[in-house]
Amino acid sequence: MREFRGRRYWLVGASEGLGLALARLLSEAGAEVILSARSEVTLKTAAASLPGPATILPVDVGSTDSVSAAAAQLP
Numbered sequence: 001m002r003e004f005r006g007r008r009y010w011l012v013g014a015s016e017g018l019g020l021a022l023a024r025l026l027s028e029a030g031a032e033v034i035l036s037a038r039s040e041v042t043l044k045t046a047a048a049s050l051p052g053p054a055t056i057l058p059v060d061v062g063s064t065d066s067v068s069a070a071a072a073q074l075p
Helices: 017-028 040-048 064-073
Strands: 008-012 032-036 054-056
Touching (some): 017 032, 032 040, 040 054
Parallel strands (some): 008 032, 032 054
């Protein structure tokens, strides 16, 4: 299995469903995850449910300006 500890992944659509399931797997494997979706409230709940470090970064992928602004904020 690949080593995820010490790596960081930005997941878009990570507030529920498959995106959140992937975030959980990566977090359990030791990765830091950055969660994005439109709803900040849902992202906060998702991040709180993960065992490892998670940052939330609200973004609307339907808006180029929103994606550009979010990418500029990445740590």
